Amino acid sequence: MLALYTSRTIRVTDKLVKGIMMATAAVFLVYMVDMLMNMFGARVPFIHQSGLLGIGISLVIVGIAASICS
Helix, strand or coil: CHHHHHCCCCCCCHHHHHHHHHHHHHHHHHHHHHHHHHHCCCCCCCCCCCCHHHHHHHHHHHHHHHHHHC
8 A cells, every 4th residue: 555655546635535434434333233243143244254255355454454554
């Protein structure tokens, strides 16, 4: 992400900051719902699984986290 920022491939605008904040809030909300559902014996599907979809979701979340830190 740092390379994308320094090479000006991604320009930091108000819309980008707002989008990253909303994506972070959405990830937070999904994990809070998962914790609440886990108290009653249910889970949000695909978040903690090792299949292609679970790995893809994890990579998206890592991308969001990396964009926040840069």
